[in-house]
Amino acid sequence: MARRVGIKDVAQEAGVSLTTVSHALNDSLNGRVNAETRERIKEIARRMNYHPNRLARGLRTNSSGMIGLLTEEIATTPHAGRIILGAQEAASRHNLTLAIINSALQADADERRNDVLALLDRHVDGIIYATVYHDTVTPPEELGSVPAVLIGATDRTGRVSSVVPDERQGAADAVRHLIAAGHRRIAFLPSLVDVPATRGRLLGYEDAIREAGLEVDPALQSPGEPEARGGYAATIDLLDRGGDPTAIFAYNDRMAMGVYRALAERRRRIPQDVSVIGFDDQAPIAGSLFPGLTTVALPHYEMGAWAVETLTTLLNDDGAHAESVRMPCRTVERESIAAPRKPRARATSSRA
Amino acid sequence: MARRVGIKDVAQEAGVSLTTVSHALNDSLNGRVNAETRERIKEIARRMNYHPNRLARGLRTNSSGMIGLLTEEIATTPHAGRIILGAQEAASRHNLTLAIINSALQADADERRNDVLALLDRHVDGIIYATVYHDTVTPPEELGSVPAVLIGATDRTGRVSSVVPDERQGAADAVRHLIAAGHRRIAFLPSLVDVPATRGRLLGYEDAIREAGLEVDPALQSPGEPEARGGYAATIDLLDRGGDPTAIFAYNDRMAMGVYRALAERRRRIPQDVSVIGFDDQAPIAGSLFPGLTTVALPHYEMGAWAVETLTTLLNDDGAHAESVRMPCRTVERESIAAPRKPRARATSSRA
DNA sequence: CTGAAAGCGCTTACAG
């Protein structure tokens, strides 16, 4: 390996001082360096393939060019990958390095504090604190040492900017798709687990139903565990109660998986006999089910990107004040929605 | 924010020179510093909550304490998360920082080279180059600038150490579970897509069949696309051809999803009528199917951890030579396997 | 066993 070329080499080649090279390359002090010299120096640096030593610069400027991403449980949430991807690509655009630390889902406040400390010890310029399933959260106080941003929860103290998916809008959007296809008897399978998404999606369902001038009919709601079995049981229950929906909106894709199974057992075809829509766009379920499941995608990639964009703003201008944004959720159309059939009686042959 | 405490502060507090503090804290030159002073200094450093400035140290020693992880498409492979997790936790154990760069799956050699360059520009001490679906790979030459390690493929030139899942052993293990349960007519649903896993899993299937003194029966093989629809079609085909297996080993969990569906349609219960085993332990499929799918897990977490462990060895001792390891795959037992029924004729009522 | 000093490669007042 040849020695890396340093600013000294560039200066020598250009016949100017280090100072001038540094100013030229960093465009410091507007017009500090003669425009012509500046261009010449830049050209030389490019030709010599000069890259400033980030460690040296960091030591001097007390900034590392690193952003720390603290994610809760990369492991179990398949979504985390998209958050990382969004953050990583945005970081690359800003010539920033993304450092990752994983926090266990069950980590207590102390462990979480240690994770933040570890990031701080590595001189990150900013921190993205990503959590799942919380309304509000009280991040470790140390987070305040550097610009920070929250994903998936809002800051209880309101000091830190945050972004969460707009579950309510997403759910409403899902139901609107059903309504647009002509459905009026739209069942909802709420989750039995109380997290923000549970409340938001229910609200969104009701919004869209009312908006269409329909009644929110309790007989069309059949809650279940937010798992495939829960969706299965909820659907069977719904059908047995004679809810007789032409479309089913499942709280999430896992439940939708159970809906498919229950419907197959009851010999109802999707989407000819009943339309189905899910939520999460969870790989590989949504695309693997057949017919392909139309569902609402969570804006993970976008939230990751938003986080680093917001952080860079904070980094360059600390006058920015905290904001709390809801990121819209988009419906991904596949093949599980069709116009409702003309209503006619159909024997629900149980095989038990 | 109070100024960070530096080595100078510790030296002053301890009444010794910076040099001594540095040696004491780094245990340099065995016995360089009087044992008693050393302990005293360490105690003081701890008490003062001193953390050496990594940027300064890095500048001086020309090492950043960062490891770069280049992953192909974090986005689409749900597995990447576990590789990252394994690598991150191992890195934390070694007090190393994990920096991540994502490479698109379709990235050409040039883009990939740029990703390596970007990591190098950030002064990473080593690089983990993670790929998917390759036998061998020719990594960008620049990878040779620092210790490096491959995940998911072996180096064509044999210079870089690598780790891949032992697909063959994993498949054999899966089939052995079936055999141990008493099955003899074990079908295999190979993938139509030619990747290393395809060949390895087929070989493993044959290994275990022969090892049990059985014949590899072509009638028991029914290939399909490695997707749910492919598994569905392959199963229907298998059944229609009268393959009449008591157990089905699907190339992957997505195909197994289709197997479940086909079996349900044909009114065969799992596992009472036919046992099923998959491969990948792909969340959330394997756990969401019911009964829960017994399947073979890919050692993603372990490969990620192995990569950084191997890298740290390389970092500390460059005499180490390249090795190419196959990481074993473990079967995760759930509820889709039972003893075969007594063989008796069963009408395969087709409903088409 | 301990310390004074050089130096890693930059940035940035300060002086001209």
Add this chain to the structure above:
DNA sequence: CTGAAAGCGCTTACAG
């Protein structure tokens, strides 16, 4: 408009 010099916080020959 340009340059000489200090200094970021460490590590590590070198001298004693």
